[in-house]
Amino acid sequence: MSSASQSSHQHKTNDKVTETGRYRDADGQSITLTAGDTFPPCPKTGQSTIWHHA
Incomplete structure (x- = not known):
């Protein structure tokens, strides 16, 4: 239920993190971010990317 809605949310580079947790980018890189970050x-390419709650 909530995990489905979380996985559909997209976050761009420079957006503010609203929920602490693990996030995965388009290249499959996974990081932990804290609310307020x-x-x-992208850690791999250094380019802007889209993040999804992992």
Whole structure:
């Protein structure tokens, strides 16, 4: 139920993190972020990316 809605949310590089947890980007890189952080660029490429709650 909530995991389905979380997985459909997209977060872009530089968006503010609203929920602490693990996030995965388009390249499959996975990181833990804390509420209040800013979504970073892709750790692999350094480019802007889209993050999804993992």
